[in-house]
Amino acid sequence: QVQLVESGGGVVQPGRSLRLSCTASGFTFSNYGMHWVRQAPDKGLEWVAVISYDGYRKYYADSVKGRFTISRDNSQNTLYLQIDSLRTEDTAVYYCVKDQVAKSSWFIFDHWGQGTLVTVSS
Amino acid sequence: DIQMIQSPSSLSASVGDRVTITCQASQGISNYVNWYQQRAGKAPKLLIYGASNLETGVPSRFSGSGSGTHFTFTISSLQPEDIATYYCQQYGALPPITFGQGTRLEIK
Numbered sequence: 001q002v003q004l005v006e007s008g009g010g011v012v013q014p015g016r017s018l019r020l021s022c023t024a025s026g027f028t029f030s031n032y033g034m035h036w037v038r039q040a041p042d043k044g045l046e047w048v049a050v051i052s053y054d055g056y057r058k059y060y061a062d063s064v065k066g067r068f069t070i071s072r073d074n075s076q077n078t079l080y081l082q083i084d085s086l087r088t089e090d091t092a093v094y095y096c097v098k099d100q101v102a103k104s105s106w107f108i109f110d111h112w113g114q115g116t117l118v119t120v121s122s
Numbered sequence: 123d124i125q126m127i128q129s130p131s132s133l134s135a136s137v138g139d140r141v142t143i144t145c146q147a148s149q150g151i152s153n154y155v156n157w158y159q160q161r162a163g164k165a166p167k168l169l170i171y172g173a174s175n176l177e178t179g180v181p182s183r184f185s186g187s188g189s190g191t192h193f194t195f196t197i198s199s200l201q202p203e204d205i206a207t208y209y210c211q212q213y214g215a216l217p218p219i220t221f222g223q224g225t226r227l228e229i230k
Contacts, residue, residue, distance in 0.1 A: 045158075045166065045209055047219035059217040062123075095165055107213035108156055110177065112165035 002026040002111040004096045009116030012086050022079040022096030022113055030054075030074035033105035036081045038092035039115075048094070049081065050105055057105070064090075086120045093117050124148050124215050128222025136230045141197040143208055143225045148191075151214025155193045157186055160224075161206045169208075170195065205229055 008020040022034070036048040049060045049070040058070050069082040079096055093115040100108035125148040135141050145155065153173035158166040168177045170186035173193060183198045197204055210222040 044224045045160075045211075045221045047211075047217075047221070050217070050219075061218045100168075100171065107211075107216060107219050108168065108171045109158070109166070109211075110168050110171075112167070114165055 002098065004098060004111060004113035006094065006096045006113045006116035009094065009118045011119045011121060013122050014086055014088060014120055016086055017082070017084045018086060018118060020081040020083065020094055020096075020116060020118070022081075024077045024079065024096075024098070027098070028102075029072075029077040031102040033099040034070075034072060034079045035097040035099065035107075035109065036068075036070060036079075037095045037097050037109070037112075038090075039095070040089075040092045043092075046092075050099075050107070051079070052105055053103055083118070086118075088120050091118060091120045123218055124151060124212050124220055126210055126212050126220050126222040128210055128225055130225060131223060132226040132228070134228045134230050135200050137200055137202060139200045141200050141204075141227065143195045143210075145188075145193045145195075145210035145212075145222050146191055147193070147212055147214070149215070150190045151212050153189045154212055154214035155186070155188065156211045156213070157184075157195045158209045158211065159204075159206045160209065166209065200227075200229070202229060 003025045035050045051070045071080045095115045096113040097109045098111040100110040127146045157170040160166040207224045
């Protein structure tokens with residue numbers, strides 16, 4: 001079965017950096033676009049970024065553009081999110097999310113990880 | 123960016139009731155809408171994709187409809203395990219992907 005396991009969250013000071021990881025199993029990782037979606041405490045869902053199955057195309061939400069970098073290592077079945085210049089408003093649970101359709105990015109989120117909490121605080 | 127106005131923001135209903143949630147898109151997005159369920163403390167779960175397609179394994183009491191700018195999500199007979207927050211999401215014009223604000227569903 002599909003499993004997505006995030007790691008790398010924690011408490012970080014404003015202005016610092018953090019790298020989140022997501023290890024995937026149970027499907028052919030290199031065939032699927034992958035996303036990060038975040039949820040601030042007691043708030044709704046916010047899409048953050050997507051990377052195509054081959055890693056060549058990346059798109060970001062305006063709120064994170066220039067500070068966040070999505071990447072992937074298909075040989076290690078791992079998705080990453082590099083977060084720089086952290087702000088208090090980046091405090092959220094970050095979910096690693098798989099796209100439903102292979103070799104495409106249809107933005108249908110059919111499997112989600114359990115999430116990793118990032119808290120930005122001095 | 124396309125805005126998704128979801129209503130109501132909260133809803134209380136009895137077991138067995140028919141429950142309806144709506145999402146209004148700020149511009150036409152064909153049928154590019156998904157619906158998710160998020161139980162407390164859990165990750166969201168895909169229920170409906172492409173406005174009306176039931177995800178594999180999802181009970182048939184869940185359904186969706188709509189196209190253009192108006193979309194509806196329905197639970198035909200509310201069950202206790204349906205207590206959750208429900209979100210619509212558009213993918214008709216991207217990026218960015220946008221979600222509705224969520225509907226918190228409670229049992230009376």
